[in-house]
Amino acid sequence: DIVMTQSPDSLAVSLGETATINCKSSQSVVYSSNNKNYLAWYQHKPGQPPKLLIYWASTRESGVPDRFIGSGSGTDFTLTISSLQAEDVAVYYCHQSYSSLYSFGQGTKLEIK
Amino acid sequence: QVQLVESGGGVVQPGGSLRLSCSTSGFIFSIFGMHWVRQAPGKGLEWVASIRYDGSNKYYADSVKGRFTISRDNSANTLSLHMNSLRAEDTAVYYCARDLEDIVVMVYASTIAFWGQGTLVTVSS
Numbered sequence: 725d726i727v728m729t730q731s732p733d734s735l736a737v738s739l740g741e742t743a744t745i746n747c748k749s750s751q752s753v754v755y756s757s758n759n760k761n762y763l764a765w766y767q768h769k770p771g772q773p774p775k776l777l778i779y780w781a782s783t784r785e786s787g788v789p790d791r792f793i794g795s796g797s798g799t800d801f802t803l804t805i806s807s808l809q810a811e812d813v814a815v816y817y818c819h820q821s822y823s824s825l826y827s828f829g830q831g832t833k834l835e836i837k
Numbered sequence: 838q839v840q841l842v843e844s845g846g847g848v849v850q851p852g853g854s855l856r857l858s859c860s861t862s863g864f865i866f867s868i869f870g871m872h873w874v875r876q877a878p879g880k881g882l883e884w885v886a887s888i889r890y891d892g893s894n895k896y897y898a899d900s901v902k903g904r905f906t907i908s909r910d911n912s913a914n915t916l917s918l919h920m921n922s923l924r925a926e927d928t929a930v931y932y933c934a935r936d937l938e939d940i941v942v943m944v945y946a947s948t949i950a951f952w953g954q955g956t957l958v959t960v961s962s
Contacts, residue, residue: 760944764947764949773932775952819948824887824946826882826949831881
């Protein structure tokens with residue numbers, strides 16, 4: 725099974741500043757035939773379902789602000805949120821769908837400093 | 838638009854059974870892979886089970902294998918999760934979720950894109 729590990733578990737960032745969340749998979753999530761990373765990022769707020777932000781490691785879902793940037797390949801990935809806004813307070817999860825046995829990271833709680 | 842509506846949650850005693858349903862609309866259900874994901878109180882997201890568009894393959898997390906069964910009725914646009922031998926640690930909000938890409942477009946695999954609002958399952962005596 726692929727284990728996803730996020731860091732940090734929580735972070736506090738000032739409004740207008742940049743938040744960086746890391747995600748490491750226990751094995752590569754790249755499919756060699758199409759060179760896609762089967763890695764997604766979700767934003768989860770209390771009382772709401774998770775929201776897809778980024779898929780294929782760096783493709784932004786429709787309607788997601790360009791402040792949200794996904795990067796990385798293979799086993800190491802990053803979600804960068806620039807110009808942090810109050811509405812960005814949430815728990816963020818990375819997720820791999822490379823294996824048929826899906827898995828999520830443990831989550832990173834983002835707060836305003 | 839894509840709509841996923843879960844039902845069937847409730848309170849059940851340890852060792853009991855429960856059946857969750859997910860009614861869908863706004864898309865061609867029969868060409869998308871579907872999933873169940875849960876979140877226990879105070880915990881993170883946990884993938885539970887997946888089923889291919891045609892029901893030909895089903896996958897389960899180790900924590901539920903042998904106790905839970907995922908199924909689908911493509912004629913009724915409905916996804917189900919049959920849960921047996923329930924334990925306290927199965928207490929969670931259960932989300933129904935849909936793949937980003939359908940089987941026509943998908944290459945190798947997809948990812949989870951759309952989620953229902955969730956239904957709460959509480960296992961307690």
